[in-house]
Each structure stands twice: as C-alpha cells, then as structure tokens.
Amino acid sequence: QVQLQESGPGLVKPSQTLSLTCTVSGGSISSGDYYWSWIRQPPGKGLEWIGYFFHSGSTSYNPSLKSRVTMSADTSKNQFSLKLSSVTAADTAVYYCARERVVPATSFDSWGQGTLVTVSS
C-alpha cells in the first residue's frame, strides 16, 4: 500500500520561498498511472488544489498560483517537491501531498498526513 509523507520547514518568512518534499513508499513516482499532487488547506478553511507533477516531467498548476509554483521530482529518491515563492500570510496552510489516479476515475486516492506551514516573520 502506498504511503506519502511530507517534510519541510514549518515556518517561512514573508517574501521567502516555501519548499516541501513528499516521500513516497510502496509505489513508484515513475509510474505512468498517477499524477503526484499538492493540495493545501488554510486553517479552518477548505481545500485548494495547487497542482501536479507527472513522471514525464509535465506539470499542471492552479492558475491562481502558477506564477509562484514550481514542482519537480527526484526519481532516485522516489520524492517529489513543491516550491512556492514570494509567500505571504495567505499561504499559511496545511500542505498535503497526494496521489491522483486516473483509472478507474480521476481522484485523489492516497494522501500524506499533511504538514502545517506558517508564514510569519
């Protein structure tokens, strides 16, 4: 059974870059059957899709964040990463990495536990 685990700093200063890594076990991020995604949830609020990385190197980002987001992967470590630049307090959220399957239907079927990132000086 696949497991995902987020890691990275829990505190980031305003205007700096938020960097998170998701380590995948029990499955390969090189599989063409899945998109490797990031989703965030501000405290007490709903879920926002940030984007995904596909094993071919292709990416798709939420247009609301596209100018600040970069996703990549290290297949040798079976990890994928999120970078969000020029952060503000509005970027404070629990960040989840998730696996998005395509078959039998597009859906997020596995999630990491989430990591809280606070943007504050």
Add this chain to the structure above:
Amino acid sequence: DIQMTQSPSSLSASVGDRVTITCRPSQSISSYLNWYQQKPGKAPKLLIYAASSLQSGVPSRFSGSGSGTDFTLTISSLQSEDFATYYCQQTYSTPKTFGQGTKVAIK
C-alpha cells in the same frame, strides 16, 4: 474555474439518521465528481469517485448519485465514526476545485 457549492454548510444529526449532502457545480461536469471525508487533524479520505462508485473499503452506507450540475452524497444510517466534514470535488477541468465543505455534527 468551476465553482462547487455544497449545501448545507453544516448539519446536526443523530446516529441512525439518513443524511443527504448536495453539491452543485457552476457548470456541467458530467460525472467527474468525487466525495471525500475529512476528520479533524486528518487528511481527506476518498469515499466516492465518478459520482456514484464506492471506493474500496468504504462502507456501503455511503452512496453517491447525480450528473451534470446536481450531485448528492447520502449516508443511509449515520454512525458515530461518520461525524466529519465532507467535500465534493470536480475533476472535469483544471483547476480541480472543491466544495466549501459540509460539517456533519452530533445532534
């Protein structure tokens, strides 16, 4: 972006009650609709995919229906472990958007 509107935003119910949550996208999304359950401090869990298909391991008291612009999640007999927040999500187009959530609380 496709806006997803859930109703109600919250509800109170008792164990054994039948509960229905509605999700209405701002445009037709065929059956590209998923439902998730989230408990406090936990990641969301996939319950229903493609509007009406039950995810493996999810109890059969959960069911989904609908297509186009009108979807429903039904819990046939609410159990204590079902008190949580429920989200719908569309995968018809990017960005993949979620509803604002429906919190199911104990009456």
